[in-house]
Amino acid sequence: MKKAAGLSGRQADGARPRRGEPALSQPGSADLSTRDRVTQLLLERGATTAVQLGSALGLSPAAIRRHLDAMLADGDVVAREQVVRGSRGRGRPAKVFVLTEAARLRCGTHHYDNIATAALRWIARSGGVDAVEAFAADQVSTLEERCRAAMEDAGDDPLARAEALAGALTAEGYAANASTIASGGQLCQHHCPVAHVAAEFPQLCEAETEVISRLVGTHVQRLATIAHGDGVCTTHIPAQPHKSPAGSPSGNTVTTVRTDR
Structure with a gap:
């Protein structure tokens, strides 16, 4: 990275x-x-x-x-x-x-953006969309391994894991931070090493979002990306529903808010 x-x-x-x-x-x-x-x-x-x-x-x-x-x-x-x-x-x-x-x-x-873009175009022509998606998943797999290792002591709470993940991503050059908001939490990445390439190949962003979901341990939603012209890559982490004594959800609703604009 x-x-x-x-x-x-x-x-x-x-x-x-x-x-x-x-x-x-x-x-x-x-x-x-x-x-x-x-x-x-x-x-x-x-x-x-x-x-x-x-x-x-x-x-x-x-x-x-x-x-x-x-x-x-x-x-x-x-x-x-x-x-x-x-x-x-x-x-x-x-x-x-x-x-x-x-x-x-x-x-x-970003010295190799043009080469990376050309390589992905060749992959797309030769193998189609599936090949691009497989390449993107392979590229983020090593990042996922390093971040998972850095999050060993983060526990199971998604928001706590998001904070640990922000620290791991910052060490990788993403200038990331995590915060709590009304509807749960959000992970913000203020720098994207592959923004130019991802602007043409969103599969890179999608693969990264799947990694974030696996590492945090819950469903997440990408709200904004630098690759698509936003100031920050923002990922929403929904609040976990509270359980009643009987084990049923308390009825709280989760809403998604956009906080990067």
Whole structure:
């Protein structure tokens, strides 16, 4: 599996100073420029507002917007309106910022995407869809073995196993995290080493989803994928129904919610 590589900024402070203004100073980390730290946060969190970014980095609204303006100009991020569920206050929704595909490519190593895509096209022509599915299953089998070994002490609870799986996937370069939501839990992968290939061959995503289901120990539902243009690969893990003393379900319903947009 490909690992996430180090990020490289365009200048020491990570943003272009405006004409007649001094360069922004670099707060915090001595290893990453501010711009690299913004990129890393967007990679880890997906769509994020300027206020959230500034708060996480300890920057003023003016400073973080200066960095974002430079990244917008260079095509590293795009701005979208934040989707708000339910009732909201007056005024337009806040803007969220998302890494572009070009910026994502610089966050990892994708040197063999074209070769991999060509190989899968050849497999599809020679053996059809079944051959592509078999190839995809074979490719994720070793990942499944490594993750299963890393989850030996996770227990049987699906949400606890999802947390352990997130740690194992992060070690593989997926920048993953797990969280609890109203309808159960979700596993988010903020980086996909094969996004370009999976955009044409969704069998790779499907095989990975089956692996997640087996490792977590319950049915899961893939809600979003980076390969199809979403900011994060999001997998929903339904809440387990509570049992009554007689062993019958309590009647609780499970609903699926989309949290990546």
